[in-house]
Amino acid sequence: MSELAAAAAALPAVTVLMATHDGARFLREQVASILAQRGVDVRLVISDDGSTDGTRGLLQSLAADEPRIVLLEPVDLGSAHANFLRLIAEAPWDGAAAVAFSDQDDVWHAERLAAQLEQLRGAEAVSANVVADYGDRRTLIDKAQAQRSLDFVLESAGPGCTFVLSARAFDLVRRTVLDDPEAADAPIHDWLVYAIVRAAGMRWHIDPAPVIDYRQHDANVAGANVGWRQAGRRLRRLRTGEFRREAAVIARIAARLADEPERSRLTSIAALLERDDLGARLALLRGVGSLRRRGADRAALAAVLLLGLW
Structure with missing residues (x-):
């Protein structure tokens, strides 16, 4: 060698x-x-x-x-x-x-x-x-x-x-x-x-x-995800339900890997993400503190849930 x-x-x-x-x-x-x-x-x-x-x-x-x-x-x-x-x-x-x-x-x-x-x-x-x-x-x-x-x-x-x-x-x-x-x-x-x-x-x-x-360039698949352009894209995904459906997929996969009590918690969250009604949004609102890392993102999530933009 x-x-x-x-x-x-x-x-x-x-x-x-x-x-x-x-x-x-x-x-x-x-x-x-x-x-x-x-x-x-x-x-x-x-x-x-x-x-x-x-x-x-x-x-x-x-x-x-x-x-x-x-x-x-x-x-x-x-x-x-x-x-x-x-x-x-x-x-x-x-x-x-x-x-x-x-x-x-x-x-x-x-x-x-x-x-x-x-x-x-x-x-x-x-x-x-x-x-x-x-x-x-x-x-x-x-x-x-x-x-x-x-x-x-x-x-x-x-x-x-x-x-x-x-x-x-x-x-x-x-x-x-x-x-x-x-x-x-x-x-x-x-x-x-x-x-x-x-x-x-x-x-x-x-x-x-x-x-x-x-x-960062014009051919990025995702990119840095900052700025007004990306914010507008995120809002469109929220309003169409695309982001909610994507998160539901992630939650179901995660539930199949988790032990109790996290498994039941994730299963419940996945079910809430599949719904588009006031009761589901209020239930998710109660758990906002566990769902995003940045304080600004938690506040934004609470706002879109309260306004029905989710």
């Missing part, structure tokens, strides 16, 4: 799952930042979903000379959520101490994975804040508020591209994705992953220190 291979073998192994779609203009920089992670032995598993911009050829070129890159057979799935579920279900990860998630268009800080592995000593999963990079300005996106007992019913722990899961937590996520009949109906993979881990009673740590430059 070469000295380089021996040094890599002594480092903790981390499998990184990346979903791509028409990301050729960003991929070289993102992949380079992942492979340059210090203090860990990285394997990058990539699934491409229907790219037509040269992404697939670029990935093949990158993988040709880099044994740490594993390409799954290209597919046509139609959404980032479906692509990440495919990665969760199919990616090889044997021997990994942890599994991380990656978007195709960010830039990781060099110590990101090493720092988050240290945090996994006291938790089963970790996430972190990000710096949203708009090109002409940079803004901290703060998701590190104190967790609430049921915040996972209505929100994720932040961007999924900051998630790192222990082997135990990822095994549970994989089994749930494979076995739960509603996993494919969940709205987005990061919200689902957060709910699975939290509902099972595992500890999740949200680090206030940013770990990636979160590039």
